[in-house]
Amino acid sequence: MNLSKFFKNAFLVMLACLVLSACATKKVQNQMQGDVYTGTETVEYLASGVPDRVFFATNESVLTTASRDTLRKQAEWLRKNSKVNVVLEGHADERGTREYNLALGERRANAAKDYLMTYGISGNRISVISYGKERPVDSGSNPLAWSKNRRSVTVKAN
Amino acid sequence: MIKKIITSIIILIIYTTQLHALIEVDITRGNLDPLPVAVSPLSADKNTNDKLNKELKINKIGYKISEVVENNLKNSGLFNPLNKDAFLQKPDIAHLKPRFEDWSLIKAQALITGKVTLSDDKLRVEFRLWDVLAGKEMMALAFTTVPSNWRRVGHIITDKVYERLTGEKGYFDTRIIYVAEDGPKTKRIKKLAIMDQDGSNTKYLTLGNELVLTPRFNPTNQMVTYLSYFRNLPRVYLLDIETGIQEVVGDFPGMTFAPRFSPDGKKIIMSFAMDGNSDIYTMELENRIVERITNHPSIDTSPSYSPDGKFICFNSDRSGYQQIYVMKKDGTNVKRISFGKGLYGTPVWSPRGDLIAFTKLHKGKFYIGVMRTDGSGERLLTENYYQEAPSWSPNGRVLIFYRETKTDTEGKGFSAKLWSIDLTGYNERMVMTESDASDPSWSSLLSN
Structure with a gap:
């Protein structure tokens, strides 16, 4: 009797574990597509409906569809607010060498800059700085944290 | 600053014997059997100790320099500095003429001894490296420097010992x-x-x-x-x-x-x-x-x-x-x-x-x-x-x-x-x- 009770309990524990882990994976999946962050947890806004940042895949500086959408919103807002200059801050995750990450952050911020320029924003209004892996927003050591940190953030310069 | 320190160190070679060393340390392979070495505290007379203690708050300088050397040798992974508690011979006597039986008894293969003296506010440090099994001196050197440089003296001694025993330059005075x-x-x-x-x-x-x-x-x-x-x-x-x-x-x-x-x-x-x-x-x-x-x-x-x-x-x-x-x-x-x-x-x-x-x-x-x-x-x-x-x-x-x-x-x-x-x-x-x-x-x- 004791034994069957034990198995029953063990089964319940296992079931609970499965349900919990499924939830955890689902949560991560909702916030990432491939390994690009698609959540909104860390995102701030330049103005209502204008997100300040775009996210990248590991080792990539290619803009995703969502990123291009965000940058078009930024460009539109910048056209309306022609006095505002911006700094694009490029970042990398912690899974790379420091020097390469500095170059990668610069490349990412420039990918965003180029896109803003094709939507009519003068290069004179945009400056670029790379922080490499020096300024993560999420200090976790896991794929989700890294995806939040691979980013280019548009910051008002004045 | 560094330049000043470098120039303030004068290396005097007092006596070097070129023997066919019996001790040799092979650094090209991982050393799983580090060489047992005894680093005797360097001897210092009472006058030197008192003055250094009073003016620079350095207590037992001879012991401290030997600790710097020991720590370096240990960290290199090639040497195993032996516990000083087992040393039988007094530092000053060992530096003059080691009783090799005493040192081989504690399984030391190499012995480092030395002497510190302070004169005209200059620190003079001499040291000798001995091959315990052969019962011979392998190297003897002396340095003169400002007393605040005493740790560097320990590093330079380690570099000389390392070079003598491995055949390659050291990396301790860095x-x-x-x-x-x-x-x-x-x-x-x-x-x-x-x-x-x-x-x-x-x-x-x-x-x-x-x-x-x-x-x-x-x-x-x-x-x-x-x-x-x-x-x-x-x-x-x-x-x-x-x-x-x-x-x-x-x-x-x-x-x-x-x-x-x-x-x-x-x-x-x-x-x-x-x-x-x-x-x-x-x-x-x-x-x-x-x-x-x-x-x-x-x-x-x-x-x-x-x-x-x-x-x-x-x-x-x-x-x-x-x-x-x-x-x-x-x-x-x-x-x-x-x-x-x-x-x-x-x-x-x-x-x-x-x-x-x-x-x-x-x-x-x-x-x-x-x-x-x-x-x-x-x-x-x-x-x-x-x-x-x-x-x-x-x-x-x-x-x-x-x-x-x-x-x-x-x-x-x-x-x-x-x-x-x-x-x-x-x-x-x-x-x-x-x-x-x-x-x-x-x-x-x-x-x-």
Whole structure:
């Protein structure tokens, strides 16, 4: 009797574990597509409906569809607010060498800059700085944290 | 300051015997059987001890110098310093004429003895190295210096002993420049710091107001080149350690980073990033002439000269991923040398010229490794969650690098520490620093 009770309990524990882990994976999946962050947890806004940042895949500086959408919103807002200059801050995750990450952050911020320029924003209004892996927003050591940190953030310069 | 110290040390060779040494330490293999060595406290007369104690608050200087030597020998992994409690002979008598039976009884194969005297405010330190089994003196040297330099005397003694027993130059009278880190991972405060190779005499060269990264010594250890975010403009800087004067290197309209000196100290080689592309440039310090070395739409960074200055190894993702390349100093003859699985970064040419150390990222693990300059003979020395940026000891036998720990989901548990490992892959150990630390760079030998 004791034994069957034990198995029953063990089964319940296992079931609970499965349900919990499924939830955890689902949560991560909702916030990432491939390994690009698609959540909104860390995102701030330049103005209502204008997100300040775009996210990248590991080792990539290619803009995703969502990123291009965000940058078009930024460009539109910048056209309306022609006095505002911006700094694009490029970042990398912690899974790379420091020097390469500095170059990668610069490349990412420039990918965003180029896109803003094709939507009519003068290069004179945009400056670029790379922080490499020096300024993560999420200090976790896991794929989700890294995806939040691979980013280019548009910051008002004045 | 360093120059002053160097000139203040006068090495007097009093007596050197060229015997066929029986003791020899093989450093080309991992040493699992370190040589038992007895480091006797150096003897000092009462007068010397009293005066040093009173004026410089240095207590028992002879004992302290022997501790510096012992610690160095132990950390090299090649020697096993024996416990002083077992020593039978008094330091002063042992220095004159060791009773070899006593020392062989405690299984010592080598014995170091010495004597410290203070006269005219100058410290005179002599030491002898004895072959216990042969019952013979192997080496005798004396140094004169200012008393505050007493730790350096310990390092120089270690260098001489190491050289006599291994046949290769030591690396103990050296310094490490690094980045001292503090604060949360998302807002790290970073300062340039310099310390002796054994972790003592730490000095901070910047205040932490701006982010600083990747400091590297020039060949004479008087200058440092590094990356500073001063006024939010990441640029390569040059710092004179003695005067504290800093200046921007070159007039680039964008980020410059990954600086290193050329082996003659006349140029700084670095990356310059513009419009999303990083290429390698040099600037001659005397006339400020800037030269472009690579011109490729990929990321080219982490350049490092060969010791003869004829070649440059660097990191590029021109193949699609980070790999290591070698080219002539003018940028011609670019050849990829890394072909293993994974990504390769931070190549650094060995001071002996035969190897390139690197960081490798493969399947979520970071490795420090070495390969020949043509890319053959790849050997991984250590694997970890995160580690990178090796720097060679001046004799090319040891690598120092930094390692970061994994954090939990709350971001807790982060640390960055300096580690060193033998070229053989043995003797991996943490290098003690006052705070968290990264980006270490090893100086050349200070005393020659």
